[in-house]
Amino acid sequence: MYEVTAVLDGRLVDFEGHLARLDRSLREIEMPRPMPDEGFREVHETLIAENGLKEGIVYLEVSRGPAERDFAHPPMPTPTVVAFTQARPLVDHPQADTGVAVITIPDIRWKRRDIKSTSMLPQVMGKQEAKTRGAYEAWMVEDGAVTEGTSSSAFIVDRDGVLRTQPLGSHILPGVTRLAVLRLAQEDGVPVEERPFSVEEAYEAREAFMTAASAFVLPIVTVDGRRIGTGEPGPIARAFRAHYIAAARAASA
Ligand SMILES: Cc1ncc(COP(=O)(O)O)c(C=O)c1O
Structure with a gap:
C-alpha cells in the first residue's frame, strides 16, 4: 500500500486525507498498521526536515513484511515502511500554463x-x-x-x-x-x-x-x-x- 503527499512551503498538503485513505487500504487487505497516524506524520515531517524539502512530494509505502514466499498472509508479519522525498516544482509545474x-x-x-x-x-x-x-x-x-x-x-x-x-x-x-x-x-x-x-x-x-x-x-x-x-x-x-x-x-x- 502506498501514498504520495504533496509538500508545499515545507508543509504537508491534505495529509489527513492521505492518512485516512492509507488506513482504509490497509484494512481492506487486512494488513496490520505499523504505527498510528502520529507515527506516519512524524516519519513524513522528519524526512521533510532532514532533506530540507520545500516543494515536492513524500512517497510512503507499507508492505506486509518479510516472510517465506506464499500467496496467503504469513501468520505474524512485521510490516515494512519505506519512505522518501522528491523535490519537484508543483506550483510552477512546467505544464500548468500550457495545459x-x-x-x-x-x-x-x-x-x-x-x-x-x-x-x-x-x-x-x-x-x-x-x-x-x-x-x-x-x-x-x-x-x-x-x-x-x-x-x-x-x-x-x-x-x-x-x-x-x-x-x-x-x-x-x-x-x-x-x-x-x-x-x-x-x-x-x-x-x-x-x-x-x-x-x-x-x-x-x-x-x-x-x-x-x-x-x-x-x-x-x-x-x-x-x-x-x-x-x-x-x-x-x-x-x-x-x-x-x-x-x-x-x-x-
Ligand atoms: C489511479 C489514480 N487515480 C487518481 C489519483 C489521484 O489521487 P490523489 O489526488 O489522491 O493523488 C492517483 C494518484 O496517484 C491514481 O494513481
Whole structure:
C-alpha cells in the first residue's frame, strides 16, 4: 500500500486525507498498521526536515513484511515502511500554463481500484503509451466511460457548464485532490455532477482537467489529439488550480 503527499512551503498538503485513505487500504487487505497516524506524520515531517524539502512530494509505502514466499498472509508479519522525498516544482509545474494532452486507452485493470496498492502494471503501461504518443496522461475507458487517469482523477466541464467526474466506487481510486476540488467547487458555486462521462462528451467538453497530489490541478487541452474548448487551459481549471494552491498555503500557514 502506498501514498504520495504533496509538500508545499515545507508543509504537508491534505495529509489527513492521505492518512485516512492509507488506513482504509490497509484494512481492506487486512494488513496490520505499523504505527498510528502520529507515527506516519512524524516519519513524513522528519524526512521533510532532514532533506530540507520545500516543494515536492513524500512517497510512503507499507508492505506486509518479510516472510517465506506464499500467496496467503504469513501468520505474524512485521510490516515494512519505506519512505522518501522528491523535490519537484508543483506550483510552477512546467505544464500548468500550457495545459497537457491526454489520450484514451481501454481500462484493463482489476475490480478493486479503490485500494491504493503498488500493483499498477496496467497504469505503468498506459502512462508509457501516453508518453510514446506524445501525451502527458492516459485516460482509461470502460463501458464507454472515462474512469480516471493512470495516476490522476479525470474531470470535464460539460457543455452545460457542469463539472463532471466519476462517483466514488470500487472502479476508481478515491483521489484526495479530487475531493478537495469538489469542495472548492461547492465554495465557488460551480455546479457538480458525480456522473460518468463518455469519450465523446470529453471531446465536446468546454474544459477538461486532471487532479493528483503531485500535480494539483492540471488543465487538459487535447484528448486524443482533439482540441478541448478553445484549446487553451480553461478558466474553471485555472481558477481551481489557483484556489487549491491558495487553500493549501493558507491551511499550512
Ligand atoms: C489511479 C489514480 N487515480 C487518481 C489519483 C489521484 O489521487 P490523489 O489526488 O489522491 O493523488 C492517483 C494518484 O496517484 C491514481 O494513481
